[in-house]
Amino acid sequence: MMVPVRCFTCGTVVGEHWEEFRARTRDGEEDPAEVLDELGLERACCRRMLVSHTDLVDVVSPYQ
Secondary structure (H helix, E strand, O other), X not given: OOOOOEOOOOOOEOHHHHHHHHHHHHHHXXXXXXXXXXXXXXXXXXXXXXXXXOOOHHHHHHHO
């Protein structure tokens, strides 16, 4: 539901980068790889956490 605060593999804090990553990559404005490089996320495991995240809060909230 919410973006994980830390990387599941290495424990690096990745949650603080979610808002900027989402804003800059929304609608294909920028290349996700370049954005992640600029945010300082170099490890593949940390990059995976942001690239593969799907925000499902709006989808699941009507069923509560």
